[in-house]
Amino acid sequence: MATDRRVQTLARHLAQVPSSEQSEGLTRLACSAQTHRSLPRFDSVVLEHYLDDQRSLKLEVYELFRQHPELLPAVYEGMPKEEHRELVRKQLLVLLGAGYSPMQFFAKDYKKYFYLGELLALIDLSLTVKLGVQYSLWGGSICNLGTERHRKQYFEDIDKFRLPGCFAMTELRHGSNVAALETEAVLDLATDEWIITTPDDGAIKWWIGNAAEDGQACTVFARLKVPVPERDGMLVDHGVHALVAPLRSSKGEICPGVEIRDCGYKVGLQGVDNGSIRFAGLRVPRDNLLDRFASVDRSGNYSSPFSPGRRFGATLGELTGGRVGLTSSSIGVLKGAVTVALRYNAQRQQFGPPEAPEISVLDYQSQRQKLLPLLATCYALHFTRGVLVAKYEEAKVTKDDKIVADVHAMSAGLKAYTTGYTANALSVCRESCGGHGYAAINRFGSWRSDHDIFQTFEGDNTVLYQQVAAMLLKGYKDKFSGAPLQATYTYLRQWASDALPPNPLVSHDTTTRHLRDSSFLIRSLRYRTARLLHTAAARLRKHSRKMGAFHAWNRCLPHLLLLARAHIESLILDANLKAVSACPDPECRKSLKALADLFALQRIHDDILFAHADYVAPDKAKAIQRLIEQLCSELRGVALPLVDAFAIPDHILRAPIGLSASQQHGQQYNEYLAAVGWELGA
Known part of the structure; x- marks a missing residue:
């Protein structure tokens, strides 16, 4: 029977774990990793350099805080708010005292400013938010909404924190x-x-x-x-x-x-x-x-x-920097959480075949399919954030209306998508670390609590998604009313080809080569967006005739939110695949391509639209599921180098179960025991 076959398959899988005699002299991590078909190993430092072209800033900032351990408490829970506020104030003053000028960054070097926000997110999200209030909101409003006399009057005092301000x-x-x-x-x-x-x-x-x-x-x-x-x-x-x-x-x-x-x-x-x-x-x-x-x-x-309408829009448009900053900080938290979860799950031993050593929790397929898609999305968001920051900088320099509109839509959508995804990922990471993930000292609790509001401020996520949907519908209307189409949404230019169902042979193609073909993945996500856009426009037209524009919009709201998220995921995949192609190291590139494929295939598999529209036949859906399992298995072998490439120092990460120093077998428990007051070996 099918059940018996599944049990036998599972038994054979578990039986592949080497015996204790075979694994003598090896760490359990290395032993368990050998049970999987894996991608080729790569140098995580090489990948770090590709990911981070501002590595020197990271090294300087994190070294500054290494010299001030009193500003890096192990836990924040239970600290009186007055004490925590004073701590954050000291953290900011130390940064300023070292010569950093966030206001100058925000005015002249946007890339550096937003990257600084990501770095500080893992020190203390309260520090990141305080920085954002002072420089992006208070200082940014002076620079972007005022004129030169306002900048001369206030800029220097805001920069030096001599004039703390509010928004x-x-x-x-x-x-x-x-x-x-x-x-x-x-x-x-x-x-x-x-x-x-x-x-x-x-x-x-x-x-x-x-x-x-x-x-x-x-x-x-x-x-x-x-x-x-x-x-x-x-x-x-x-x-x-x-x-x-x-x-x-x-x-x-x-x-x-x-x-x-x-x-x-x-x-x-x-x-x-x-x-x-x-x-x-x-x-x-x-x-x-x-x-x-x-x-x-x-x-x-x-x-x-x-x-009046354009003036109000221009005013709010100048405030998109806050959304870019929240996106960057949210990605910083996601990197930290995924790093802790994967390192701990690679080390944590649990169960195993009879009379054989326990295996790493990450060797269980269920755990791999829980955590490795988070890693894939983290990388995808990292690359897309780079595109957003570059566009933001271009908009500030050129002041081109089309680019400004593009940045407004992209920053709204990516902020909503990133913060919502990170909020869910933090809970998954906490759960994946079991009871030890619940310990305050391992930071998931404070990350979840501090990050949660990111979904609300600088624009509630649901409202931001509606802004994205509205801009898509405007572009759609312009296209089909004969107006010139702005070159902001690639798939709209390809409506005729991407909106149509594929050839039936393509719908049933189950080969790995086809499923991992970048053109198939890109077209699939563009098709989903184009179809949702077309059906949303049709529904709005129909309901507007009966109940008016406002009530029609409300009636179609769930559909519109799906449209906005689909659009953002399409942009994310485009940015991700371009970054994969640009990676000069072939071994790193193979792992990055596997991550990008996993990101896209997971979205196709999870969205019922593809099945209902006959875009993906049942046999193809099963092949996609098998390929997702295979990619997770292959990525398991390089999961640790992939998180090591984020290069988060232990004194910044501060979660005992996820430190790089704990990767020697059992060391994470030594750090953990010492952190809660045990004398080792006593």
């Missing part, structure tokens, strides 16, 4: 819907000042980083209201704009017209001093309006080179 956008009642913010800035023509007021409790600024303790000033987003001189008492609402507002003196005294409260303990990120702010008639000079996109003169005349 006061989110309100108690409104977050993602920025256009509906209620805080008001009314121009007093008599004094040439803006009067900033919180009209009701729902408009209190909420979750504002740096506000509870450090913030001396903020960029406040408020409805700009200007009086009409010839009509007494009449105000013209020009919509939401950004202004600079003082919060505290340099001695920490809260300014008149400002009330601040601490938001208290959070689920994570206790090292960030989030606060809430109420404005009660705070007066600021008219020139405090950040006026790159709109200005108001002494007489109250409002002017902008843009229409």
Whole structure:
């Protein structure tokens, strides 16, 4: 019977594990690894150099913190928020004291700035977020929304942390819907000042980083209201704009017209001093309006080179750097978690054939298929982040509208995809390490708690996916209404070929050569996106006629989210395969290609659309599943060199079960025992 055959197959598989006599003189890891067909070994340092063209920055920053072990506590759980905030403040000051200039990076070397955020994520995510609030949000709003006089006035003090600041956008009642913010800035023509007021409790600024303790000033987003001189008492609402507002003196005294409260303990990120702010008639000079996109003169005349919709879009478009930063930091956490999980699972011994040594947990097919796709996606996201940063830099330099729009969509989608994926991966990694993964000292708990909010701030992920879907639908509409097609979405240019089902022979092709062909993988993911786009557009047209645009959108929302994720996965695969082709080392390239294939095949196998659309016949689906199992088996043999190529030093990783020094058999338990207070050998 089928059940008997499966049992016999499993018995034969387990019987292949070498006996204790055969494995004498070898570590158990090496012994178990020999049971698998594997990819050729490669030098992890060679791969590290290919992955990281800013390796010198990593070495310098991590060496700086090695010299300050007091800033690298083993655990953060249970630390009072005031103590954690002071620790983060010291970490930031040490970085600045060593000569690093995050504000200069953000203004002139974007690649270095975002990479710094990834590096600091494994030191303490609270430090990464504090850095982002001070430089990307507060400093970035001055640079990107203000004019040269604002930069001259504030840049140096922001850079040196002499002027800690906040980004006061989110309100108690409104977050993602920025256009509906209620805080008001009314121009007093008599004094040439803006009067900033919180009209009701729902408009209190909420979750504002740096506000509870450090913030001396903020960029406040408020409805700009200007009086009409010839009509007494009449105000013209020009919509939401950004202004600079003082919060505290340099001695920490809260300014008149400002009330601040601490938001208290959070689920994570206790090292960030989030606060809430109420404005009660705070007066600021008219020139405090950040006026790159709109200005108001002494007489109250409002002017902008843009229409209201375009001005608002341009304002928000300048804030995409925060999303790029969150993507980078999230990838840093994912690298750390995958490193710990794979190293521990390669060492942890559990069960085995009768009268034979236990085998590594990673040698179980179920565990390989749980962890190795995480590694594949981690690599894929690493390469795609590089493309996003390069595009962001190009947009900043050229200010080309098409590139800016592309970066807006890509940063929104990749931030949503990366942070959502990492959040799930952290739970998988914790679970894969069993009870020891639950120990605070092994860091999965703090990573999960601190990272969780990444799915919400700088744009809720569901909202960001809708932005991606909306831009795709706009491009689709333009194409089929005869308008010129922007060259941002490759698969739209290939609609005629990629949207059609393949030849039936292709649908049934089960050869490994075909399934691992890059053109098949790329076309498959593009086909999925094109089909979802076509059906989404058709559904929206049908429902809009009956219920209006808003309710039609809501009706189709699950479909639209699938569309956005499919598009992002298509972009990820494109970036991944290009990086594979560019790798100069042939042995490294083979492993990178296997990772890329695993990433794509897993998406094809898991998406029922391919089966329902007859794109993948049942026999082909089974072949894809077998190939996924084979790739996981082959990658198992190089899993450790692949995570070693991330080159995360032990003093930064700080998880005893996942340290590189623990890769000699049993050493992870020595580190673990010592970390919780046992005297070894006692």
